Amino acid sequence: MSVDAARLQSLTQEFLAAHPVATTPREEFLSARFDAGLAWVHYPKGLGGLDAPRALQAVVDAELETAGAPDNDPRRNGIGLGMAAPTILRYGTDEQKQRFLKPLWTGAEVWCQLFSEPGAGSDLAALGTRAVREGDDWIVNGQKVWTSGAHNARFAILIARTDPDVPKHRGITYFVCDMTDPGVEVRPLRQITGEAEFNEVFLTDVKIPDAHRLGEIGDGWKVAQTTLNNERVAIGGMRIPREGGLVGIVADTWRERPELRTHDLHQRLMTLWVEAEVARLTGERLRQQLVAGHPGPEGAGMKLGFARLNQQISGLELELLGEEGLLYDDWTMRRPEIVDFAGRDAGYRYLRAKGNSIEGGTSEVLLNIVAERVLGLPPEPRTDKDVAWKDLSR
Numbered sequence: 562m563s564v565d566a567a568r569l570q571s572l573t574q575e576f577l578a579a580h581p582v583a584t585t586p587r588e589e590f591l592s593a594r595f596d597a598g599l600a601w602v603h604y605p606k607g608l609g610g611l612d613a614p615r616a617l618q619a620v621v622d623a624e625l626e627t628a629g630a631p632d633n634d635p636r637r638n639g640i641g642l643g644m645a646a647p648t649i650l651r652y653g654t655d656e657q658k659q660r661f662l663k664p665l666w667t668g669a670e671v672w673c674q675l676f677s678e679p680g681a682g683s684d685l686a687a688l689g690t691r692a693v694r695e696g697d698d699w700i701v702n703g704q705k706v707w708t709s710g711a712h713n714a715r716f717a718i719l720i721a722r723t724d725p726d727v728p729k730h731r732g733i734t735y736f737v738c739d740m741t742d743p744g745v746e747v748r749p750l751r752q753i754t755g756e757a758e759f760n761e762v763f764l765t766d767v768k769i770p771d772a773h774r775l776g777e778i779g780d781g782w783k784v785a786q787t788t789l790n791n792e793r794v795a796i797g798g799m800r801i802p803r804e805g806g807l808v809g810i811v812a813d814t815w816r817e818r819p820e821l822r823t824h825d826l827h828q829r830l831m832t833l834w835v836e837a838e839v840a841r842l843t844g845e846r847l848r849q850q851l852v853a854g855h856p857g858p859e860g861a862g863m864k865l866g867f868a869r870l871n872q873q874i875s876g877l878e879l880e881l882l883g884e885e886g887l888l889y890d891d892w893t894m895r896r897p898e899i900v901d902f903a904g905r906d907a908g909y910r911y912l913r914a915k916g917n918s919i920e921g922g923t924s925e926v927l928l929n930i931v932a933e934r935v936l937g938l939p940p941e942p943r944t945d946k947d948v949a950w951k952d953l954s955r
């Protein structure tokens with residue numbers, strides 16, 4: 562019997578009666594919620610879900626929120642929840658799903674993403690980190706960069722080259738890397754805000770059991786598409802209320818500080834408000850189309866719009882605040898656990914939004930994806946697609 566909204570509501574109420582919010586410790590509550598299938602309802606039974614339509618998660622969340630229940634603090638584990646989990650769900654073995662999904666969802670194990678390299682960002686398939694088979698293990702050597710949250714992570718999703726003799730897209734394999742392995746070295750990287758939210762990660766003779774391979778050997782590029790398509794939705798497609806997000810912050814300032822207003826800024830704020838609302842509704846529609854967490858290239862369009870809006874709105878906020886907007890705290894080398902646009906000041910928002918058009922694929926690259934895979938326009942010429950990776954000039 563498929564689960565509908567009314568059934569989910571009563572299941573959540575029964576769960577709350579059996580696990581009173583006031584007396585159940587947080588970890589116990591989250592663990593029991595996962596076991597009850599109320600974690601992510603569109604996941605399979607036994608893996609935190611009930612095979613229910615994804616859109617019905619809102620019913621559970623609303624019921625739990627009204628009861629004041631603790632959540633899994635999703636911002637702490639955005640890469641785990643938004644990218645690693647759907648990839649494990651799609652490509653993982655039963656053992657991998659059982660091992661990784663529950664502590665990932667509860668937040669007991671935070672994940673990071675070891676994809677980008679100094680010579681492979683937009684052209685990710687050119688990556689050079691090597692994984693060489695040795696018995697039941699893979700020995701990994703190389704360097705990754707811009708790894709958000711690596712300093713807090715227990716596991717990473719990692720792509721590495723396992724066959725240099727075939728064209729670049731074909732010789733890649735996808736792994737789960739244990740960040741506590743002695744060969745993993747994490748070094749902070751300072752970004753434009755002054756903080757060190759991301760890192761360089763050096764991998765020296767890191768031993769990864771073959772049991773931690775996701776998908777077939779050489780199929781890593783295909784597996785990574787699931788991660789990347791989900792990344793764009795995770796970054797650009799968050800559910801927010803009407804006038805939520807950055808536009809809500811600026812609109813509040815506009816209402817509360819009449820002395821800052823000018824006619825020109827009013828027109829621009831109205832235009833951005835409407836665009837933010839259109840983006841929000843488009844996101845809702847996209848989410849309703851997702852069946853089991855496997856979005857297609859349409860997420861690229863969402864992420865494009867999100868980056869552009871965030872940069873324009875945070876820029877408008879600085880103009881509105883005038884000199885006040887230029888003040889900012891000393892954030893030098895702070896290691897934040899979350900990216901918190903709402904809880905910080907205007908200067909932070911303006912600077913941090915710059916990264917939105919780079920992280921998860923640059924806007925230029927996303928435009929290419931929309932052109933080729935959504936609109937069906939002719940692809941860019943790719944002269945290297947039949948050349949063995951080892952013969953490419955780097």
Ligand SMILES: Cc1cc2nc3c(=O)[nH]c(=O)nc-3n(C[C@H](O)[C@H](O)[C@H](O)COP(=O)(O)OP(=O)(O)OC[C@H]3O[C@@H](n4cnc5c(N)ncnc54)[C@H](O)[C@@H]3O)c2cc1C
Nearest residue numbers: 674675676677682683707708709916919920921922923925
């Ligand atoms: C805040 C932040 C967090 C990040 N977190 C992570 C993380 O956790 N894990 C991870 O693996 N990576 C992460 N990244 C890295 C990010 O994915 C890369 O920076 C991004 O893919 C771009 O790669 P690159 O920096 O090598 O730039 P390049 O690929 O060198 O691009 C340089 C410029 O060339 C343009 N360009 C490149 N190719 C094309 C093309 N074909 N057509 C048109 N223009 C093109 C780009 O748009 C860009 O303007 C993060 C980045 C940021 C900013």
